[in-house]
Amino acid sequence: MTVAAAATHTFDSATTTEITLDSVVLGQVQVSTSSVFQFTNGLHGFETHLAFALVPAAREGLFWLQSVTSRDVVFLLIDPFVAAPGFEVDLGVTERAMLKLDNPMDVLVLAIVTLPAGNEASPTANLRGPIVLNAQKRLASQIMSAVQAHDVRTPVDLHALPARS
Known part of the structure; x- marks a missing residue:
């Protein structure tokens, strides 16, 4: 299953509770x-954190991934299809089975953003290790892309993204 489209999924909050x-x-x-996802193996370096909430950020295409169990574990995510036009990810049989993915419309792909320590550097996105979410079943996993062109430090311009309405 190849995914090559921007993240457009919305979450149905009418049938869920707030936490x-x-x-x-x-x-x-x-x-x-409905915005809480269970990671099958945690994130690289954060394997013990398995439940995360996906929270929209102030700009379109940006999200916060907040650990449900630790206030200190939070990541900024970007829609890689916006950050890198032409981006695509191929989900193999193993990834699809792990995430119980049957329908390509249920797939949401995001990339972790690293913010620079100082103003002299640009933020970067890890396109080599994107996060794949099954929006229907609320499962997620960080995968390793086989596409060599995807870099772990792809520069991104966060200010170019429009404000979320």
Whole structure:
């Protein structure tokens, strides 16, 4: 299954409840349980953190991924199809089975953004290790892309993204 389209999925909050999370970046934030994903293996370097809430950020194409169990574990994510036109990811049989993916419309792909320590450098996105989410079943996994052109430090211009309406 090849995914080559921007993230457009919305979450149905009408059938879920709200929970309050404490975040070192976001403060106290209310999220719908429909925005909580279970990671099959955690994130690289954060394997013990398996439940994360996906929270829209202030700009289109950006999201916060906040650990449900630790206020200190939060990541900025970007839609890689916006960050790198022409981006695509091929999901193999193993990834599709792990995420119980049957329908390509249920796939949401995002990339972790690294923010520079100083103003002299640009933010970068890890396109080599994107996060793949099954929006229907609320499962997620960080995969390693076999596409050599995808870099772990792809420069991104966060200010070019429009404000979320």
